[in-house]
Amino acid sequence: MTSAVEFASVTRHFGSASAPIKAVDGVDLTIAEGAFFAMLGPSGSGKTTCLRLISGFESPSSGVIRIFGEDVSATPPHLRNVNTVFQDYALFPHMNVRDNVAYGLMVKGMSRSARYARAEEMLSLVKLSSYGDRKPGQLSGGQRQRVALARALVNEPRVLLLDEPLGALDLKLREAMQDELKALQKRLRITFVFVTHDQHEALSMADSLAVFNDGRIAQIGTPEQIYAAPRTRFVADFVGSSNVVPPAMTAALGGPVQWSSLRPEATSLAATGPVTGTITALRYQGSSTRAVLRCGETDIAALIPTGQPIPEIGSTRAFTFAPGALHVMAGE
Amino acid sequence: MRSDRASPLLKITATLGLLFLHVPILLIFLYAFTTEERTYQFPPPGLTTQWFAAAWARPDIWEALALSLKVALIATFLAMILGTLVSAAMSRAKFFGREQITLLILLPIALPGVITGISLRSAFGLMDIPFSTWTIILGHATFCIVIVYNNAVARFRRLSGGVMEASADLGANAFQSFWYILLPNLGTALLAGGMLAFALSFDEVIVTTFTAGQQATLPIWMLEELIRPRQRPVTNVVAMVVFAATVVPILLAFYLTRNGSETAGAGK
Amino acid sequence: MTAPAIIPARGPADRLTALFWRRPRLLLALLLTPPLLWLGLVYLGSLAALLLQSFYSIDEFSGRVVPEFTLKTYAELLRPSNYDVIIRTVLMSAAVTIGCAILAFPIAYFAARYARGRWKAIFYLGVMLPLWSSYLVKVYAWKLILAKEGIITWVASATHTTPVLDAILALPIIGGNSLSTSYLGMFAVFVYVWIPYMILPMQAALERVPTSMLEASADLGATRAQTFRTVILPLALPGIIAGSIFTFSLTMGDYIIPQIVGNSANFIGMAVYQLQGTAGNIPLAAAFAVVPIVIMLIYLTLAKRAGAFDAL
Structure with a gap:
């Protein structure tokens, strides 16, 4: 062609x-x-x-x-x-x-x-x-x-x-x-x-x-x-409003020591996990609520389907993600 | 609310000021009908229309009128071409020397007319150029360029820059874009600029006295009559003609530009 | 068969367009050459000729121009009779400028702040029409008004104020035999002829003063006079300066009005005209003409510093 x-x-x-x-x-x-x-x-x-x-x-x-x-x-x-x-x-x-x-x-x-x-x-x-x-x-x-x-x-x-x-x-x-x-x-x-x-x-x-x-x-x-x-x-940041995960955290989550991305809809809050943080913001979006988890220097957004319990701002949580959702980026 | 209403004093002074600008011109009209020939007696002792016939019969007035028309028409024509070229160039892009060119165009009206006059006079003297209709036109076209330029450049600025690109994009070459897009959009502004240039040239006396030699345009004829009056009411008749010859194109120019801004806004 | 991606050139117009597209500066040069040649040769050339001649002198015996560089002609400007002409012209220009500013203010203020709709258009045209219409006709109209047997004398006698008029004419310096042969009359004609050039920039400057600012001033307890002095006047100032450039420059260069109205005292414009004409002393005429250029250049520099060009 x-x-x-x-x-x-x-x-x-x-x-x-x-x-x-x-x-x-x-x-x-x-x-x-x-x-x-x-x-x-x-x-x-x-x-x-x-x-x-x-x-x-x-x-x-x-x-x-x-x-x-x-x-x-x-x-x-x-x-x-x-x-x-x-x-x-x-x-x-x-x-x-x-x-x-x-x-x-x-x-x-x-x-x-x-x-x-x-x-x-x-x-x-x-x-x-x-x-x-x-x-x-x-x-x-x-x-x-x-x-x-x-x-x-x-x-x-x-x-x-x-x-x-x-x-x-x-x-x-x-x-x-x-x-x-x-x-x-x-x-x-x-x-x-x-x-x-x-x-x-x-x-x-x-x-x-x-x-x-x-x-x-x-x-x-x-x-x-x-x-x-x-x-x-x-690209991760501009296109998808994805979570951009620094190399150290990627490694902590089971990946190589490289930058990676994680889409909010594949991310959910959990009681325990390898990385924990503090809830700093909650935004109701109709079908879900978008929660922002401050983990050290990095903000991780996760979606909580409507109907599930919503944590309070200031409470400590960890996060998990669907298998294969952590995307390791080739470029810087 | 005091900012919404003018005080009566302000209203009266503003209206009086506006009248102050116009009443003297009406007097010219009145004096053209007076029966008193030697003085400017007010009120006129009687009214007559004989001076119109007297003016009509004077060959020197006709000659001056013909010269004024010729000069104004040619100077306007030249100024329209040159003014349009400059404004087209200035509307295109930023380039080196742009500010200097703007200043150069403005200079002939920024400096007093007597400067332009004496400059041209001394240049003609240095180069042994004899006075002719063309020496008058040379001076007039020079200060008329800025009038056309001002009108054209304002319209260029308002015309969305994209339309010329759109025309090229649709397959028009530069000449087609000029003819079908630029000229129709610029036309009324150019015409208005031309009208104002004509009015300015027809009425100009200061530069002309330096570039005319022994020739008399209508304003020069009038000036001579003012300094050494012969038949005063005839001069008034001529003044009426000069006034009409400048006011009509001015009003037309306003009408044209007003229309232009309307179509650019909401359309008819 | 689909259309080609590139359309072949159809003629010289297309090829010329392609050339302009490849070399945009060529088109710019083609557009600018005729007007720049005209202004450069005719106008700048003439100004150069003027400047050149001002450095020549005139031979006192033969009356011929001596084309040799000298500052003698400029030195002549400092002779008391010539120096007086310059001072007189500058003083008259300043007086006319102030007179225009005072008289223009109510018109400009009303047109900028209160005139709406049709009245706005009437005021606009009412100022623009006298600005553009015949200069000579306007001067002539005032000759009629100011004449000894003219309308002002008639109005004075009709209202029994002839003694007042006589008292004004009896004033030293500015008075005279009649209004048409006095400085006062000349001043009135100058103000009349140039006032539209003051109204327009002043109105433009006043239109930019937000109403809310005046309300704020009134809100803070300022009287009308205080609001005028501290808010309106400073904001209108760039417009006044812009207008004064015109009134000052136009008065300084005028030689028709002092010739027709006034006591035949000499002004720069008249001096230039007479020197080049009957006297044939072009070098001195040129030197006289350089004076307003220099004064205007200084004036423009000061005005630029005061931000007047934004109001043009």
Whole structure:
């Protein structure tokens, strides 16, 4: 299978040559055709720069980017068959919705009737059939996002880039859009690459993802792999809100002298165990209560299913975990 | 609540102040109809419309009007091109020398007009350039650039930076993006800047006296009449024309920019 | 067959776009070259020419400009008759600036704090229109008002206050034969013509004073006068300074108003105009013109230190 996007040791510097800021630092990455790929990371981690490197609004300082096997070093954005759904949507304020959607076809010289027919098709795909005559200023945030989506998809891009696509929407709309985007991608079979800082969004939508930290990729894998087997402390902490267990404690729990991670839902409180601590916080979450156990310098979170007795804050407890739940990390 | 209501004294002084700004101009209109030719007697002893006919019949006024229009139109045209180019460059990115360029654009209106005037005059003198319509235009276009620039740069700033990227992303080349996205969004701001530049140029007298030589624009004609009055009411008729020629574009400019901010807000 | 990942360039426009994309500085240079050439050559070139000529002198016998470096022309500025012109101009500019600040305050304060909706628009246009509309027409209007047989004399006689007017005109220095031939009249015209330049920045500065701050001051027991002196005035100050840059600079460079209204006393602008015209003494005209530039540079430096540029 061909790869849709390929980064070969791509670096992007900003600032002066003497004191460069490495926004992207030696990234190797392959995104398979037809994937729903997420770039996840905190702000300033280089994920957005990577997206802009694919669309062509940034150029690599070194390294090669290939789209469907073709080196795009000399290709300006308007000649790349890649389209973007921008974070603030960037709809053209002076055009109505129909002209916004038909814009990409217009600049490629398609006749008015043909491009309007295609625009209508796209608008019905995103459930905005009757909105063609409106101006973007008259739409709600969710509707604007659908227009931005239709405007990009009407060009039948080989890769669709989405920059924080759900960031500006409220919680309820965000959940509905997650399902819709997923269904749309399945139907159109276009490679989707989206950038997000929200780990829940990345885990629930993507079929594979890259976790960015400090301009580098900390880990690439399926959501299950990354959640269950984080490779570094950063990934464990950022992605799963896992308990990060220092080497000494890992050894005390029966593992090697290495960093490890332990998911709270696999951890439960016990009367006795190899490691004990003091309960410092309790948070009721509906189906369970999250307890924080302070063991020396390390906080261990455990979930107590609703219905079981809740210990008092300040009381001393140990903890246990399901067999195999302690995941020893390969990286630092 | 005392912060919600103005004291009557403040209200009255503010309103009087606003009237103070406008009443003198109305007097010009009144005096254009007076029957008294030699003095500025108030109230006018009688009213007549004969001065409009007198002004109409004066070829020197027509010549001055034609020169003023020509200068204002060409200077505005040049300033619109140059001002748009600078604002497009300034809206793009941070680059070395940006602050210095801003200062350079502002300087012609920050320094008194007499400085611009005498500078141009001495440069023409040093280079033996004879006075012509073009020496007037050269000066006018220089101080009109900043007017167009100010209007255009404000609109550039408000236009979401993403739209030009979005246009390229959708397959438009730089010229298509300029034509289909930038120009429609910038159009009214540019037009407003052009209107204001026209008003400024049509009315300008200080720089012009240094760059015109023996030619007379309408304001220079007026200035000569003010220093050595001949038919005073005719001067009033001309003053009315000059006032109208500046006020109409100013009002249009306000109308245009007001519309622009509305569409950027909520749409029609 | 699916579409290719890279669309081939369709013509010169696409290829040129690609070139601009690869070399963003090329586009920037193309955009900036014409305006910078214009401003650099026409404007800076002229300023340089002015500065250059101010270091030349005039031959007293032939009346021709001697193109040799000398400070003689600048020394001439210090002659009592020339020095007086500079002092007179600076004093008038300062008086006009203070007059504008006092008169502008109620308008700016009302427009900033109380005018709402339609009134806000009326005040805005009411200030902007005189700011942009014909300068010469405005000066001319005041010639009508101040004339001996004009409206002020008429109002004075209609209200039986002619003695008051005469008393004012009899004042030493600022009085005169009539208002249109006195410093007082000139002052009034200057204030009228430049006051919109004071109102706008002042209003902008006052609009930034939060209402809650005034309420807090009243809450703490300050009287209106105390609130004004200790809260409003300091906060409006950057706006006043910004406005004063305009009123000061514009008065200092003006040569039309002293020519039309006033007692034919000389001002810097007039001196520049007359020296370059009838007298043909361009070096001295240039040296005179350098004076307002230097004063404004000092003024701008001080204003910048006072934070006035944030209010522009």
